[in-house]
Amino acid sequence: MVARxxxxxxxxxxxxxxxxxxxxxxxxxxxxxxxxxxRQFLDTVQTFRSPFTQAVFDSRGRAVESSAGEVVMQRPGRxxxxxxTPYVRTIVADGERLWLYEADLEQVTVRRLSDGLGDTPAALxxxxxxxxxxxxxxxxxxxxxxxxxxxxxxxxxxxxxxxxLGFRGNVLLALELDDRLGQRTRIDFQSPxxxxxxxxxxxxxxxxxxxxxxxxxxx
Numbered sequence: 029m030v031a032r033x034x035x036x037x038x039x040x041x042x043x044x045x046x047x048x049x050x051x052x053x054x055x056x057x058x059x060x061x062x063x064x065x066x067r068q069f070l071d072t073v074q075t076f077r078s079p080f081t082q083a084v085f086d087s088r089g090r091a092v093e094s095s096a097g098e099v100v101m102q103r104p105g106r107x108x109x110x111x112x113t114p115y116v117r118t119i120v121a122d123g124e125r126l127w128l129y130e131a132d133l134e135q136v137t138v139r140r141l142s143d144g145l146g147d148t149p150a151a152l153x154x155x156x157x158x159x160x161x162x163x164x165x166x167x168x169x170x171x172x173x174x175x176x177x178x179x180x181x182x183x184x185x186x187x188x189x190x191x192x193l194g195f196r197g198n199v200l201l202a203l204e205l206d207d208r209l210g211q212r213t214r215i216d217f218q219s220p221x222x223x224x225x226x227x228x229x230x231x232x233x234x235x236x237x238x239x240x241x242x243x244x245x246x247x
Contacts, residue, residue: 062160063168065175065195070159072198076101078220087210099217104156105141106231120233121154127233136235139244149191149205152179166190174201198222 077100084093097111104123111117116131121141128137152159166178174194181188194202199222203215235241 058165060165060168062165063175063177065198066165066168066177066193068198069193069195069200073200073222074103075223075226076153076200076220077224077226078217080215080217082213082215085212085214089212092211100226100230101154102226102231103154105154107150107154108230118233120231121150122231122233127235129233129235129239134236134239136239136241137244138241148181149188149203152191163191 079098082095083091086092095111096113097109099109101107105121106123107121109119118129120127124141126139126141152163162182163179164182166180168177174196176192176194178190178192180190189206189208192204193200199220201217205213
């Protein structure tokens with residue numbers, strides 16, 4: 029059964045934007061130096077565009093969701109995730125606000141971008157080159173032809189436990205995210221395009237006519 033994620037899980041259906049609170053903990057140190065592939069990705073990739081497939085697994089490893097679409101990211105702080113299946117959803121960060129459009133509900137939710145990124149995986153993917161100040165590298169290894177890096181937030185205030193990124197060179201091809209409830213999300217990127225020009229209006233979102241708009245900042 030495919031379930032439509034709610035705003036709380038939002039981007040990538042697993043906490044890339046945070047949502048659940050956690051007990052604060054001392055900052056986590058790096059267990060290993062920053063792996064070369066991760067460093068190269070952060071230093072050289074300014075824009076990223078790719079079709080993607082996404083699968084979500086519960087704590088027992090059973091597939092509970094699947095979806096597909098296209099993503100465009102641009103540093104700093106801009107991204108657009110267009111989900112085509114099984115539900116049409118659009119998630120846009122324009123540098124100031126974060127928008128979620130759910131077509132089947134004819135509903136748009138908006139929040140201030142500064143309220144949503146912080147120590148989240150979305151900040152790692154689209155943040156500035158000093159973003160590793162907020163994430164601790166836990167380990168690095170090679171598997172399935174990819175160079176993997178595992179990271180955790182330096183504080184325990186987010187709702188994800190670990191993020192794993194799989195690279196070939198500086199090209200991000202896979203992403204896995206574990207939340208604190210034991211759920212795992214896997215995203216595979218097909219034929220990513222790096223550092224191609226991105227039209228400015230890619231990250232401009234206008235609520236469709238007739239859609240209900242909910243502004244989290246006013247709640």
